Structure formats: structure tokens, C-alpha cells
Amino acid sequence: MDYDAMDMDTEALGPAVKISEADSTHVNFELSNVDLSFANSLRRIIQAEVPTVAIDLVEFMANTSVLADEFIAHRLGLIPLDSRNIKDMPMARDCDCGGHCDKCTVILTLHAKCLGDEIMNVHASDFSVSSARPNQTVGNPIITDPEGLGPLICKLRKGQELHIECMAKKGIAKEHAKWMPTSAVGFEYDPHNKLHHLDLWYETDAEAEWPKSKYADWEDPPQEGEPFDYDAVPNRFYFEVESAGNIDPDAIIQLGISELQQKLAKLITGLGEKSNIDDQYDGPQSPGAMDDGAMYQNDGYQTAYGNGGAQSAWGGGATAYGTTPYGNSGQGGWS
Amino acid sequence: MPSRTKKTEQPEDASMEDVPTSAQPDQETGDAMQEDEFAENGGSGNGEEEEDTVQRVRILPGSSPTAASFEFLEEGHTLGNALRYIIMKNPDVEFCAYSIPHPSEAKMNIRIQTYDTTTATAALAKGLKDLEDLCDVVADKFWTERNRFTEAGRMESD
Ligand SMILES: [Zn+2]
Numbered sequence: 001m002d003y004d005a006m007d008m009d010t011e012a013l014g015p016a017v018k019i020s021e022a023d024s025t026h027v028n029f030e031l032s033n034v035d036l037s038f039a040n041s042l043r044r045i046i047q048a049e050v051p052t053v054a055i056d057l058v059e060f061m062a063n064t065s066v067l068a069d070e071f072i073a074h075r076l077g078l079i080p081l082d083s084r085n086i087k088d089m090p091m092a093r094d095c096d097c098g099g100h101c102d103k104c105t106v107i108l109t110l111h112a113k114c115l116g117d118e119i120m121n122v123h124a125s126d127f128s129v130s131s132a133r134p135n136q137t138v139g140n141p142i143i144t145d146p147e148g149l150g151p152l153i154c155k156l157r158k159g160q161e162l163h164i165e166c167m168a169k170k171g172i173a174k175e176h177a178k179w180m181p182t183s184a185v186g187f188e189y190d191p192h193n194k195l196h197h198l199d200l201w202y203e204t205d206a207e208a209e210w211p212k213s214k215y216a217d218w219e220d221p222p223q224e225g226e227p228f229d230y231d232a233v234p235n236r237f238y239f240e241v242e243s244a245g246n247i248d249p250d251a252i253i254q255l256g257i258s259e260l261q262q263k264l265a266k267l268i269t270g271l272g273e274k275s276n277i278d279d280q281y282d283g284p285q286s287p288g289a290m291d292d293g294a295m296y297q298n299d300g301y302q303t304a305y306g307n308g309g310a311q312s313a314w315g316g317g318a319t320a321y322g323t324t325p326y327g328n329s330g331q332g333g334w335s
Numbered sequence: 336m337p338s339r340t341k342k343t344e345q346p347e348d349a350s351m352e353d354v355p356t357s358a359q360p361d362q363e364t365g366d367a368m369q370e371d372e373f374a375e376n377g378g379s380g381n382g383e384e385e386e387d388t389v390q391r392v393r394i395l396p397g398s399s400p401t402a403a404s405f406e407f408l409e410e411g412h413t414l415g416n417a418l419r420y421i422i423m424k425n426p427d428v429e430f431c432a433y434s435i436p437h438p439s440e441a442k443m444n445i446r447i448q449t450y451d452t453t454t455a456t457a458a459l460a461k462g463l464k465d466l467e468d469l470c471d472v473v474a475d476k477f478w479t480e481r482n483r484f485t486e487a488g489r490m491e492s493d
């Protein structure tokens with residue numbers, strides 16, 4: 001490993017993972033010997049960029065229930081659909097069909113009418129999923145309750161009817177939260193707040209008023225009168241990943257990492273085509289291909305160095321020289 | 336006064352096929368400005384590889400071989416912070432930082448300044464590669480641990 005060769009103090013050991021709990025709905029693990037920025041990237045990517053399928057378009061043939069069409073449509077979007085075998089399904093916008101087809105869309109239909117005196121409950125299990133789809137599991141509503149009913153969609157009184165056709169498509173949560181594979185992701189580090197990343201509010205004593213996390217036992221508590229370590233950085237991260245049911249929790253982590261890698265791979269390929277990076281509108285010459293005496297000026301842009309940064313629309317005060325390196329290189333920049 | 340819905344000349348509901356697919360705009364209706372700037376691919380005219388090769392990184396004007404700012408499209412803190420960290424780990428790099436200049440523009444800038452031993456572009460390429468390697472290790476460690484954990488669970492229940 002390239003980065004192993006670099007001086008990485010505790011990180012020299014290399015990343016480590018320790019699972020403390022795992023079942024079909026959640027996985028708790030500790031990720032250590034990585035930087036906060038990487039751990040946070042992992043958290044962000046499993047929440048926002050692991051693709052799933054969710055209902056994206058609903059046609060109402062009949063809705064005489066007490067709920068408005070858009071209200072029901074919103075609920076339908078949030079029903080978890082099986083996304084375990086989503087690999088062979090393209091995003092609808094990337095599909096050759098240009099709209100929707102068997103390869104990129106799963107059609108779910110539901111037709112319910114209450115005829116009896118009892119109030120009728122309509123559940124996700126009442127959907128019939130069209131067989132024309134990428135494979136025979138993708139798009140099935142996730143049903144985990146003991147009765148096997150699935151999420152409740154609406155209730156119908158005598159004479160009321162709901163007849164809908166839904167199109168489920170692949171997407172990511174960056175676009176809409178209904179595509180989240182996770183229902184919750186716990187992320188914490190430094191349970192004793194030794195790093196002072198938190199400024200705990202208190203009435204009289206923060207120590208007494210703030211309950212300790214369960215991970216507090218995993219790390220040494222601060223010693224009495226221990227001086228603050230200015231060089232300390234967070235090193236152990238505690239994840240608690242809870243699946244919404246559409247993808248298994250362990251697979252979410254795996255897919256998240258591979259999603260990040262695909263992102264990187266695409267950028268590496270883009271950079272590899274050396275010409276492209278500089279080929280853009282008004283872009284500068286390739287720095288590598290440039291002679292020593294070359295001027296880095298084009299299209300009237302001044303160089304950020306030569307003019308104190310006043311003129312350039314891009315550089316100027318916004319260059320690294322204009323901002324303090326402290327705020328950026330430290331731990332303050334993440335969110 | 337509450338706004339009123341005007342009755343238009345459309346007595347029947349539009350059929351599903353006629354309705355634009357909600358949140359997923361057609362290629363043509365994408366962000367016009369971004370297409371102007373980036374989808375042209377330098378205007379080099381070779382239309383062989385149009386799709387998926389939309390250039391997502393460019394060097395901002397005012398850079399030198401060892402000090403450059405890169406602009407990434409459609410990227411944010413997820414890539415920016417981790418990449419900044421891994422580039423900073425490179426001993427040939429003097430300075431590296433990232434910023435998202437404006438929250439409503441999906442752009443992320445990375446500033447790299449290196450010593451004379453390398454170039455900013457090379458440091459960026461190495462950073463991407465190193466981060467990919469790190470991902471490999473973490474993915475491998477996680478899956479090994481997952482298998483160990485399920486195996487241990489099975490032993491216990493036997
Ligand atoms: Zn299609």
C-alpha cells in the first residue's frame with residue numbers, strides 16, 4: 001500500500017474493523033485507524049449514494065379514499081422495495097429506452113375496493129408486481145411484520161376504492177430521501193470528549209448531566225488533571241447502521257465503499273485522458289506540458305499570484321493564500 | 336384570497352406515457368448552463384464517446400505546475416474531505432485544502448500546492464489512486480470481519 005509507507009503514526013497499523021452486533025436489520029461496527037474525513041465519507045455515502053428502487057411515478061385510476069392522490073403518492077414512494085439485485089438495473093435516465101421499460105422500471109399495481117361494513121386496510125402486500133422486470137426479486141415490497149402485511153397504505157370505508165399503477169425506478173438519496181437504503185446511521189467517536197470537539201451545555205456539571213455513550217467503556221476515561229493533547233485526532237469511529245429493509249445492512253457498507261471507488265475510478269479515467277482536463281473553455285495550459293517561462297494567462301484572466309488577487313474572477317482572494325490554512329487543514333471543515 | 340385552479344381544455348387525465356418522468360429530467364431538459372460549459376468536451380469534435388465522458392474536473396485559471404486549483408462538478412464533502420486528507424498525506428505536497436464555494440452550486444474546489452518534486456496534477460492523480468487503495472483495504476477488512484462474525488455466531492448457536 002502506498003499510503004502505508006507514509007508516516008501515519010497510529011494509522012501505520014492500517015484500517016481495522018470490528019463488528020459488535022449484526023442481524024438482518026442492523027450492523028454495529030467500529031472502524032479504526034482511519035481519518036475522520038474518511039469515516040465521514042463512508043457515513044455520507046451509505047446514506048446518500050447507495051442506489052435502491054422506490055416508487056417514482058403513480059397513476060391513479062380511482063381514488064375515492066379520504067386521502068388525496070398526492071398524499072398517497074408520497075407514502076408509496078417511501079415503501080421500501082427489494083433492491084438487493086439492483087446491479088443489472090440501469091437508472092431510468094441512463095436507459096436506452098428514454099422513458100421507462102422492463103429493464104429500468106418495475107410496475108406495481110394495486111386495486112382495492114371496500115365492499116363490506118368493516119373498514120378495509122390496504123397494505124403494501126396487496127401490490128401485484130409485474131413480472132416484466134430486470135429480475136424476479138427487485139421491486140418486491142419489503143414485508144417484515146409477523147402478519148406479513150407490510151406497511152399500511154390507507155384505509156377504505158364501504159364503497160371506497162383505490163386503483164393505482166406505480167412505476168418504481170432506481171435512484172439515490174441525494175435526489176430524494178425515499179431512495180435511502182438506511183433508516184438510521186449512528187456515527188460517533190471520542191465518547192469521553194477528550195478532543196473537545198463538543199462543547200457540552202450544562203446546569204452545574206456536564207459530567208453528571210450528560211449520560212455516557214455505551215462506547216465509553218471501550219476507551220480509557222480521561223485521567224484526573226490530564227493535560228489536553230493538542231496533537232490528538234479521532235481514531236476510532238462507532239457506526240450503527242440500520243437498514244430500511246431494501247438492502248441488507250452489511251451489503252449497504254460494501255456497496256457504499258464500491259460506490260466511492262466507482263466515483264474515484266471515473267475521475268481517474270477522466271484525468272487519464274490528459275488533454276481533457278485542460279481542454280475546457282478558457283482553461284489554462286496543461287501545467288505539465290508547459291515550459292518554465294510560460295505565462296499562466298489566458299482570456300484576460302490575471303494570474304492570482306501576480307496581482308495580489310484583485311483581478312481574477314476565479315483566483316484572487318479565494319486562493320489558498322488568501323484563506324487561513326488552519327481552518328481547512330484541521331478538523332473544522334467537515335460536516 | 337386563496338388561489339383558484341383554472342379549468343383548462345383538458346377534460347381527461349393525461350395518460351402515463353405522456354407525462355414527463357417526474358424528478359428525472361430528459362437529457363435535453365438538463366441544466367442548460369452546465370451543458371454549455373462542460374458537456375462539449377472541449378469541442379474537439381470527436382463524438383465517439385459522448386455519454387459518460389462528461390469532463391468533471393478542470394483546472395481553474397491562474398495555476399502553475401506546482402500550485403493549482405481543481406474544480407470538480409457534482410462532488411461535495413463526501414469526496415472533497417477524504418481526498419483532501421489523502422493528498423495531504425503525500426510528503427511531496429505542501430498544502431491541500433477543499434471548499435464548496437457556494438451551497439447551491441454542485442461544485443467542489445481542491446487547491447493543491449506541491450514541492451518541486453511533483454506537480455499538482457500528479458498529486459491529485461496519486462490522491463485519487465491512494466483513496467481507492469484505502470477503500471480496497473477497508474472493504475476487505477469489513478467483509479473479512481463480517482464473515483468472521485457470522486461464523487462465530489454460527490459456532491455459538493451450534
Ligand atoms: Zn428503460
